[in-house]
Amino acid sequence: MSETYDVVFIGGGPGGYVGAIKAAQLGLKVACVEGRGALGGTCLNVGCIPSKALLHASHLAHEAETNFAAMGLNAGPLSVDVAKMLGFKESVIKSNTQGIEFLFKKNKVAYVKGWGSIAAPGSVKVKGEDGSETTLAAKNIVIATGSESTPLKGVTVDEKRVVTSTGALELPAVPKRLVVIGAGVIGLELGSVWKRLGSEVTVVEFLDHVTPGMDGEIQKQFQRSLEKQGIKFILGAAVSGVDASGADLKVNYTLRKDSSTASLDADVVLLAVGRRPYVSGLGLEAVGVALDERGRVKTDGHGRTNVPGIWAIGDVIAGPMLAHKAEEEGVSVAETLAGQKGHVNYDVIPGVIYTDPEVATVGKTEEQLKQEGRAYKVGKFAYVANGRAKAILATEGFVKVLADATTDRILGVHILGPQAGETIHEYCVAMEFGAAAEDVARTCHAHPTLSEALREAAMAAAFGKPIHS
Amino acid sequence: MLKPMSCKLLVIGAGPGGYVCAIRAGQLGIDTVVVEALRPGGTCLNIGCIPSKALIHAAEAFEAAKAAAEANNPLGISASAPVLNLAKTVEWKDGIVARLTGGVAGLMKKAGVKYVSGTARFENGETVIVATDMGEQEIHAENIVIATGSVPVEIPSLPFGDRIISSKEALKLSEPPEKLVVVGGGYIGLELGTAYAKLGSQVTVVEAAPRILPLYDAELSAPVARRLAKLGVEVLTSTKALGLSPDGASLRVESEETARSLPADKILVAVGRKPHFEGLGLEELAIDMEGRHIRVDDRCRTAMRGIYAIGDATGEPMLAHRAMAQGEMVAEIVAGHKRAWDKQAIPAVCFTDPEIVSVGLGPEEAKASGREVKTAFFPFAANGRAMTLQSEEGFVRVVARADNHLILGIQAVGAGVSELASGFGLALEMGARLEDLAATIHAHPTMGEAVPEAALRALGKALHI
Ligand SMILES: Cc1cc2nc3c(=O)[nH]c(=O)nc-3n(C[C@H](O)[C@H](O)[C@H](O)COP(=O)(O)OP(=O)(O)OC[C@H]3O[C@@H](n4cnc5c(N)ncnc54)[C@H](O)[C@@H]3O)c2cc1C
Ligand SMILES: Cc1cc2nc3c(=O)[nH]c(=O)nc-3n(C[C@H](O)[C@H](O)[C@H](O)COP(=O)(O)OP(=O)(O)OC[C@H]3O[C@@H](n4cnc5c(N)ncnc54)[C@H](O)[C@@H]3O)c2cc1C
Numbered sequence: 008m009s010e011t012y013d014v015v016f017i018g019g020g021p022g023g024y025v026g027a028i029k030a031a032q033l034g035l036k037v038a039c040v041e042g043r044g045a046l047g048g049t050c051l052n053v054g055c056i057p058s059k060a061l062l063h064a065s066h067l068a069h070e071a072e073t074n075f076a077a078m079g080l081n082a083g084p085l086s087v088d089v090a091k092m093l094g095f096k097e098s099v100i101k102s103n104t105q106g107i108e109f110l111f112k113k114n115k116v117a118y119v120k121g122w123g124s125i126a127a128p129g130s131v132k133v134k135g136e137d138g139s140e141t142t143l144a145a146k147n148i149v150i151a152t153g154s155e156s157t158p159l160k161g162v163t164v165d166e167k168r169v170v171t172s173t174g175a176l177e178l179p180a181v182p183k184r185l186v187v188i189g190a191g192v193i194g195l196e197l198g199s200v201w202k203r204l205g206s207e208v209t210v211v212e213f214l215d216h217v218t219p220g221m222d223g224e225i226q227k228q229f230q231r232s233l234e235k236q237g238i239k240f241i242l243g244a245a246v247s248g249v250d251a252s253g254a255d256l257k258v259n260y261t262l263r264k265d266s267s268t269a270s271l272d273a274d275v276v277l278l279a280v281g282r283r284p285y286v287s288g289l290g291l292e293a294v295g296v297a298l299d300e301r302g303r304v305k306t307d308g309h310g311r312t313n314v315p316g317i318w319a320i321g322d323v324i325a326g327p328m329l330a331h332k333a334e335e336e337g338v339s340v341a342e343t344l345a346g347q348k349g350h351v352n353y354d355v356i357p358g359v360i361y362t363d364p365e366v367a368t369v370g371k372t373e374e375q376l377k378q379e380g381r382a383y384k385v386g387k388f389a390y391v392a393n394g395r396a397k398a399i400l401a402t403e404g405f406v407k408v409l410a411d412a413t414t415d416r417i418l419g420v421h422i423l424g425p426q427a428g429e430t431i432h433e434y435c436v437a438m439e440f441g442a443a444a445e446d447v448a449r450t451c452h453a454h455p456t457l458s459e460a461l462r463e464a465a466m467a468a469a470f471g472k473p474i475h476s
Numbered sequence: 477m478l479k480p481m482s483c484k485l486l487v488i489g490a491g492p493g494g495y496v497c498a499i500r501a502g503q504l505g506i507d508t509v510v511v512e513a514l515r516p517g518g519t520c521l522n523i524g525c526i527p528s529k530a531l532i533h534a535a536e537a538f539e540a541a542k543a544a545a546e547a548n549n550p551l552g553i554s555a556s557a558p559v560l561n562l563a564k565t566v567e568w569k570d571g572i573v574a575r576l577t578g579g580v581a582g583l584m585k586k587a588g589v590k591y592v593s594g595t596a597r598f599e600n601g602e603t604v605i606v607a608t609d610m611g612e613q614e615i616h617a618e619n620i621v622i623a624t625g626s627v628p629v630e631i632p633s634l635p636f637g638d639r640i641i642s643s644k645e646a647l648k649l650s651e652p653p654e655k656l657v658v659v660g661g662g663y664i665g666l667e668l669g670t671a672y673a674k675l676g677s678q679v680t681v682v683e684a685a686p687r688i689l690p691l692y693d694a695e696l697s698a699p700v701a702r703r704l705a706k707l708g709v710e711v712l713t714s715t716k717a718l719g720l721s722p723d724g725a726s727l728r729v730e731s732e733e734t735a736r737s738l739p740a741d742k743i744l745v746a747v748g749r750k751p752h753f754e755g756l757g758l759e760e761l762a763i764d765m766e767g768r769h770i771r772v773d774d775r776c777r778t779a780m781r782g783i784y785a786i787g788d789a790t791g792e793p794m795l796a797h798r799a800m801a802q803g804e805m806v807a808e809i810v811a812g813h814k815r816a817w818d819k820q821a822i823p824a825v826c827f828t829d830p831e832i833v834s835v836g837l838g839p840e841e842a843k844a845s846g847r848e849v850k851t852a853f854f855p856f857a858a859n860g861r862a863m864t865l866q867s868e869e870g871f872v873r874v875v876a877r878a879d880n881h882l883i884l885g886i887q888a889v890g891a892g893v894s895e896l897a898s899g900f901g902l903a904l905e906m907g908a909r910l911e912d913l914a915a916t917i918h919a920h921p922t923m924g925e926a927v928p929e930a931a932l933r934a935l936g937k938a939l940h941i
């Protein structure tokens with residue numbers, strides 16, 4: 008035990024690596040322990056980045072199929088070289104993860120390779136690949152160990168035929184029939200990728216709607232637009248198991264409304280019923296770090312666990328499992344440790360689904376406002392009435408702005424539409440300022456842009472009427 | 477002679493300025509008439525913003541399909557080399573234009589606006605005569621808005637006609653010209669020139685200034701210049717277009733060093749636009765001009781009571797969204813609301829490849845205003861989303877006051893940055909400081925993440941570079 012770190016992050020995902028960089032920038036002596044052999048965590052290695060690389064690579068197939076003929080373009084039938092596509096994805100992952108190694112060097116963060124555990128407050132034990140053990144002394148320890156795919160009873164994952172998102176990001180060939188269990192963000196994004204590349208995709212979901220927790224109107228329209236692309240949905244269906252004994256996989260399920268049972272044949276099954284916090288091997292029990300009822304590390308809302316000197320951030324604690332939420336928590340804890348006032352505004356965390364059209368939401372849903380009994384008004388605007396959307400053949404979807412009925416303060420924004428993930432940031436900035444719908448309505452928006460639809464929805468909320476519908 | 481009409485508000489011209497003014501006025505219960513000589517939607521919907529963006533989109537798609545057909549494309553999606561049917565592309569574009577202009581007509585009707593088709597001429601400050609198909613229509617109005625827009629500037633030695641075309645004709649060619657020379661390296665010339673280069677034309681751009689896009693700073697225009705070179709577009713800067721060669725098949729150009737003759741099937745002249753007042757009878761009014769455009773105050777009032785002017789008729793920046801914002805404001809003023817032009821930011825967007833947006837002050841402008849400024853940029857090469865989109869060219873740049881970090885301007889160049897512009901505008905309108913942008917959570921992975929990173933960098937250190 009040669010040196011004492013001000014802080015050791017366990018886990019080099021977006022929470023851990025960003026926190027480590029920030030802490031180092033603020034003058035602290037920092038180490039980051041990562042076991043998977045590459046920095047960037049789930050997000051960069053098997054999550055956000057590779058999934059978006061495949062969504063981009065397959066986007067052309069979607070465009071060509073749905074839009075080319077209308078524009079006077081004839082490209083002939085497309086062929087897909089999956090190996091090449093995966094090669095593109097790998098190259099994107101590599102440049103991202105290596106970029107973080109470079110940032111660690113630049114900011115003087117010690118990158119400790121191996122699996123960490125907490126021996127005691129102030130002491131992190133690291134087991135290297137070669138079996139060697141080292142111990143790091145740390146004034147503070149931050150648990151940033153992320154999450155893993157939630158298993159489902161009766162479904163045995165082999166990452167070849169029955170896969171999680173990780174396996175779905177490297178299928179060697181386009182499966183003829185893909186069954187996705189779970190209509191959440193991950194299942195729908197990856198289902199879209201393989202649908203575009205030629206799979207028949209069926210999504211089986213326990214609840215009666217897709218994307219649990221999202222605004223109800225968005226859920227409905229989103230499902231419809233995916234159906235139009237040929238994705239099939241079986242809702243209200245509890246999967247009881249996947250039978251992998253034969254040549255075909257059999258997905259058995261029970262319909263909740265009448266308890267009838269049925270099954271689906273598949274070549275590949277993607278299990279995507281959610282993610283759960285990953286704390287195994289950390290030794291939390293021994294040091295007395297408390298978990299909540301769902302196995303998440305309990306914190307005080309500022310990253311502190313119940314044990315002094317031990318902190319936790321990202322997917323391993325409560326809140327939306329999103330990379331930028333993890334990053335923000337990493338920054339916040341780093342600032343707190345450096346003596347500043349770290350803070351995360353949990354009311355303004357955008358969420359994006361990178362399908363076609365995209366979905367982006369921030370703030371409260373209409374259902375939440377109803378439940379809270381808050382008086383609100385709704386402004387809506389459809390992309391069919393937006394010039395830019397017409398010019399790029401992407402008129403599906405709408406913008407929905409929820410504002411306080413008396414003060415006009417923006418409470419939530421829900422978008423189904425082209426480039427929703429980029430355009431929503433305007434509202435994130437607005438909500439950080441506690442802006443009213445009128446503030447957005449009175450801001451000059453460039454023409455012709457998709458963003459004009461966001462403003463028209465604000466006008467509908469603020470003045471009762473948009474101009475263009 | 478038709479029966480004279482009278483109204484509270486008369487709008488001349490149904491472009492984005494005029495039609496938005498009329499709709500908003502109608503929504504506010506004002507008795508409104510709009511007069512339009514051609515089609516509703518004006519330059520913007522018929523021969524400007526919308527059709528150009530449709531053509532640009534088709535050209536981008538064609539380019540992507542071509543790239544996919546190349547043996548070394550990295551994505552693993554391939555197709556046979558695509559075939560273009562430009563006549564069909566133009567038909568598609570015309571369909572969009574028809575739906576949008578029809579839509580605008582419908583919206584005006586829904587708002588209770590009366591539409592008169594014909595050319596308007598001022599009789600005096602309260603009366604306008606409209607030449608319609610059915611004869612002259614006299615209209616009296618308490619308030620009149622001049623929203624007559626603009627037309628392309630002609631070069632005397634290169635009069636429009638035959639192979640010399642304006643942006644209007646460039647949007648309805650039946651096939652890509654083999655050789656296209658673009659005179660003028662501003663946004664209109666480059667947007668269309670780039671589209672045709674992608675569609676297969678051999679394009680040369682002639683620009684009198686030392687670099688393209690002279691209205692944007694060199695940092696912003698450099699990525700566009702690089703992309704043009706990659707597309708095989710020849711750019712001749714500090715070069716003047718003189719006139720046609722004797723056989724009429726080439727354009728003669730001259731720079732300090734050389735004189736050349738550029739063979740051209742079409743010559744697109746895009747050297748700017750000027751306000752359009754022909755036949756309007758402005759001489760009957762006592763309003764002040766400022767150069768070629770009408771002088772207005774912060775309420776878009778002209779020197780004559782009851783007469784307003786909006787949009788391109790009021791000069792630069794000649795942008796559709798400025799025209800619309802002015803139109804909305806005037807409608808509200810006529811309705812008795814207290815309004816004045818207090819916009820902090822009018823975004824300017826260039827739909828080139830890559831796109832450019834600029835909101836507020838650039839670094840040089842900010843310094844020229846005598847303030848001490850902090851400026852920083854964040855490159856898309858360090859942005860994960862950009863990598864997944866294969867669009868690593870470009871950056872986001874912030875300009876702020878050094879003393880209190882108040883943001884004075886935000887610019888960006890890169891793929892799809894036009895959609896970041898509204899966020900930039902909103903930040904300026906809210907009086908955001910660098911800390912505000914740095915602390916706003918941006919979704920991962922998005923190009924937008926470059927915004928807080930640029931702000932963090934201006935404050936000292938970015939996280940991802
Ligand atoms: C397919 C997919 C797509 C996604 N797309 C998006 C998206 O588009 N946008 C978005 O915001 N989010 C997305 N997510 C979610 C996002 O990846 C997570 O929210 C984010 O990665 C959480 O960051 P984290 O730092 O908390 O944990 P992780 O990224 O999971 O990182 C934790 C790291 O800790 C390491 N580790 C664990 N235990 C130990 C130990 N004992 N010792 C050493 N190292 C350890 C792990 O190896 C891992 O690298 C996606 C997820 C998936 C699976
Ligand atoms: C190729 C091209 C691309 C462009 N791209 C963009 C862009 O991407 N973004 C952007 O913001 N701007 C763009 N512009 C500029 C934009 O089109 C103009 O700024 C905008 O149209 C101005 O609106 P306006 O209402 O002032 O005038 P106009 O749109 O010019 O409308 C004026 C209307 O008045 C009518 N009119 C004129 N005189 C009379 C009369 N005497 N009686 C009756 N009617 C009359 C005309 O017929 C016309 O319909 C582009 C322009 C061009 C040419």
